[in-house]
Amino acid sequence: MKVAIIGAGVSGLACAHELEHHGIYPxxxxxxxxxxxxxxxVAGLLQLMNRPVPNQLYWLKKDYHIDIHPLNTWKKxxxxxxxxxxxxxxxxxGYFLERGQGERSLxxxxxxxxxxxxxxxxxxxxxxxAKEYDYVVVATGHRQVPATLGIWTENFISLVRGAIITxxxxxxxxxxxxxxxxALGAYxxxxxxxxxxxxxxxxxxxxxxxxxxxxxxxxxxxEKLNYQIEENFMLEHASGTVYPHQxxxxxxxGVAGGFMExxxxxxxxxxxxxxxxxxxxxxxxxxxxxxxxxxxxxxRRSVRIREILxxxxxxxxxxxxxxxxxxxxxxxxxxxxxxxxxxxxxxxELIRDSTTLRQKSxxxxxx
Numbered sequence: 001m002k003v004a005i006i007g008a009g010v011s012g013l014a015c016a017h018e019l020e021h022h023g024i025y026p027x028x029x030x031x032x033x034x035x036x037x038x039x040x041x042v043a044g045l046l047q048l049m050n051r052p053v054p055n056q057l058y059w060l061k062k063d064y065h066i067d068i069h070p071l072n073t074w075k076k077x078x079x080x081x082x083x084x085x086x087x088x089x090x091x092x093x094g095y096f097l098e099r100g101q102g103e104r105s106l107x108x109x110x111x112x113x114x115x116x117x118x119x120x121x122x123x124x125x126x127x128x129x130a131k132e133y134d135y136v137v138v139a140t141g142h143r144q145v146p147a148t149l150g151i152w153t154e155n156f157i158s159l160v161r162g163a164i165i166t167x168x169x170x171x172x173x174x175x176x177x178x179x180x181x182x183a184l185g186a187y188x189x190x191x192x193x194x195x196x197x198x199x200x201x202x203x204x205x206x207x208x209x210x211x212x213x214x215x216x217x218x219x220x221x222x223e224k225l226n227y228q229i230e231e232n233f234m235l236e237h238a239s240g241t242v243y244p245h246q247x248x249x250x251x252x253x254g255v256a257g258g259f260m261e262x263x264x265x266x267x268x269x270x271x272x273x274x275x276x277x278x279x280x281x282x283x284x285x286x287x288x289x290x291x292x293x294x295x296x297x298x299x300r301r302s303v304r305i306r307e308i309l310x311x312x313x314x315x316x317x318x319x320x321x322x323x324x325x326x327x328x329x330x331x332x333x334x335x336x337x338x339x340x341x342x343x344x345x346x347x348x349e350l351i352r353d354s355t356t357l358r359q360k361s362x363x364x365x366x367x
Contacts, residue, residue, distance in 0.1 A: 001024055001134050001135075001282070002027075002132070002133045002134050002135075003019060003024055003026040003027070003133060003134060003135045003136075003137065003282060004026060004027050004028075004029065004124065004129045004132075004133040004135070004136045004137070005026050005027070005028045005029070005136075005137045005139055006029050006124045006126060006129070006136065006137065006138050006139060006140055006145075007029075007030060007138070007139035007140040007141060007254070007256070008028055008029075008030035008032075008035045008107075008111065008118050008120075008139075009035070009036075009037075009107065009139055009140075009141050009254060009271070010106060010107060010110065010254065010268060010271040010272055010275070011139045011141075011253045011254030011255075011257075011259070011271040011272065011274050011275035011278075012028065012030075012137065012139030012253070012254070012275060013028075013035065013107065013110035013111055013114065013275070014064075014066060014110065014271070014272045014273075014274075014275030014276050014279070015137050015139060015253060015275035015276065015278045015279040016028055016114055016116050016275075016279070017065065017066065017110060017113060017114060017275075017276070017279070018064070018065060018275065018276045018278075018279030018280055018283070019116075019279040019282065019283060020114065020115060020116060021065050021279070021283075022279070022280075022283035024279075024282070024283060025115060025116045026116055026137075027116070027117075027119065027133075028114075028116055028117070028118045028119060029118075029119045029122045029123075029124035029129075030118055030119065030120050030121075030122065031121065031122065031123045031124075032120065032121070033120050033121055034101055034120060035101065035107040035108060035110075035111045035118065036099065036100045036101035036102075036105050036107035036108065037099065037100050037101070037107075037235070038100070038101065038233075039100060039162070039164075039231070039233035039235065040098065040099065040100030040101065040102055040105065040164065040193070040199065041098075041099050041100060041162060041164075041191070041199040041201065042071065042096050042097070042098055042099070042191035042192065042193055042198070042199050043096070043097050043098075043099050043106075043191070043268050044074055044093075044094055044095070044096055044097075044174055044191060045057075045070070045074075045094040045095045045096075045097060045268060045269060046074070046093060046094045047092065047093055047094040048093075048094075050269060052337040053337075054337055055092075056094060056095065056269060057070065057095060060269070060272065064272065064273060064276040065276070066110075066272055066276065067113075068095075068097065068106065068109060069104075069109060070095035070096055070097050071095075071096045071097060071098050071104065071171065071193065072095070072096045072171045072172050072192075073092055073094075073095055073096075073172060074090075074092070074093040074094045074095055074096055074172060074173075074174060075089060075090060075091065075092065075093065075172040075173070076088070076089050076090075076093075076170060076172055076173035076174070077089075077090075077093060077173070077174055077176070078173060078174070078175045078176065079176050079178075079321050079325075080175070080176065080177045080178070080179075080223070081177075081178050081179065081314065081317035081318045081320075081321050082179050082181070082314045082317070082318065083314070083318045084317075084318045084321045084322060086321050086322075086325040088325060093174075096171070096172075096174075096191055096192075097268060098193060099268070106268065126138055126145050126250055130248065130249055130250055133249070134249060135249050135250075135251060135282050136249060136250045136251070137251045137252075137253060137275075137278055137279075137282075138250060138251065138252045138253070138256045138257070139253050139254045139256060139275065140254075140255075140256050141254060141255045141256065142238060142255060142256065143238045143240055143255070143256065145250075145252065145256055146240070146242050146252055146256055146257070146258075149247050149250070151242050151243055151244060151247065151252075152240050152241075152242055152258075153240055153241045153242075153243070154238065154239075154240045155239040155240055155241060155303050155306075155307070156205040156206050156239050156306075156307075156310070157205065157206055157236060157237070157238050157239070158203055158204065158205050158236070158237045158238075158239065159203070159204055159207050159209065159212045159234060159235070159236055159237075160201050160202075160203050160233075160234065160235040160236070160237060161201065161202045161203075161204075161212045161213070161215070161216045161233075161234050162199060162200060162201035162202070162232070162233050162234070162235075163199070163200050163201075163227075163229045163230070163231065163232050163233070164197065164198075164199055164229070164230040164231040164233075165190075165197070165198050165199070165200050165227035165228060165229055165230065166196055166197055166198075166227065166228045166230060167196070167198065167227045167228065168195065168196070169190070169192035169194070169195055169196070169197075169198045170192065170195075171192040171193070171194055171195060173192070174189055174190070174191050175189060175190040176188070176189045176190075177189070177219070177223055178317045178321075179219075179222065179314060179317070180312075180313050180314050180317075181218065181222055181314070182202065182204070182215045182218050182219045182222065183204050183207060183211070183215045184310065184311070184313070185204060185205050185206075185309065185310030185311070185312075186202060186203065186204040186207075186215055186219075187202075187203055187309075188200070188201060188202040188203070188219055188223075189201060197230075198227075200225070200227065202215060202216050202219050205239075205306075205310055209234060212234065237255065237260065238255065239260055239303060239306070240258050241258050241299075241300065241303070242256075242257050242258035243258075244289050245257050245258070245288055245289045245292060245296070246287070246288045246289055251278050251281070251282070251288050253271075253274040253275050253277075253278045254271045254274055254275065255267070255271070257274055257292075258296070258299060259271060259273070259274035259292075259295060259296075259299055260299065261298075261299065261302045270295065270298070270299060273295055274292060274295060277291045277292045277295065278291075278292070
């Protein structure tokens with residue numbers, strides 16, 4: 001069987017890895033000179049996202065044949081809103097992974113496990129490859145191919161403005177900020193490569209590059225962040241819904257297939273799973289849309305949560321952080337295996353609506 005994979009990102013490499021597990025060696029085409037995005041950052045695997053799975057690394061190894069070595073275990077979460085700061089600790093919130101082109105990055109780990117060669121500096125055409133190969137897997141990381149095929153429905157475009165910074169950090173902590181003074185729907189987080197080096201990013205939906213620079217400066221000033229900056233970067237990520245995920249012999253995975261977790265922007269696990277499921281469907285000559293149906297449902301729930309968060313204001317954030325760190329709720333959120341994200345959209349709507357009602361109740365009557 002002849003299989004071509006366009007894109008040597010996380011989802012494409014995971015697909016190749018699964019195909020090799022079944023004795024199929026694909027041809028991989030990558031337009032960059034090496035695997036991984038040019039700007040390094042630290043992503044989180046949050047256990048909350050994949051419940052009732054207790055340990056994502058064991059799960060990925062056992063069920064998806066992906067063996068990952070993380071940077072660190074995630075044990076501390078610090079949440080900042082305009083009028084609240086809460087710290088939650090756990091033995092294991094999840095894990096931190098390096099992304100990018102470094103020797104420890106997830107992309108490098110996956111590439112080193114493959115026997116199939118990667119054709120770098122090669123921009124492949126999916127329509128031409130579809131004539132030559134039994135299957136073409138599109139893992140380009142952007143919406144161009146599904147849009148061309150007429151199967152892409154855009155949700156929103158997120159810009160990621162970030163920097164590699166130096167200072168004194170806890171490698172087992174994620175620090176998060178939400179504040180509409182930067183921009184409605186914007187949020188930021190800091191994750192560390194080591195005790196002296198970290199990535200700091202601000203994410204905002206539907207902003208221009210010029211607007212994003214202004215939000216970034218406001219964020220740094222508002223939070224009084226004076227870290228030494230090694231490198232600046234800006235990335236664009238499109239969130240969209242794809243239907244169907246397979247057109248004739250062309251299969252779409254990762255961001256190109258709409259498999260991007262939009263809630264917190266940590267799309268690593270969904271990208272890996274979409275790639276493995278595509279490889280599994282090809283090897284078993286099964287329907288990829290049916291194979292990936294449950295993952296697709298998870299992505300749609302994630303989009304709904306993100307869309308609600310994008311409409312929240314500072315009072316909503318204060319209320320949200322107070323709610324999720326209330327002792328009983330905190331235990332459910334961070335110290336249990338209850339799949340709370342299945343109802344998170346409804347809960348967030350209640351928090352937002354209750355905040356609005358409280359504000360209306362304390363406003364003076366109109367004269």
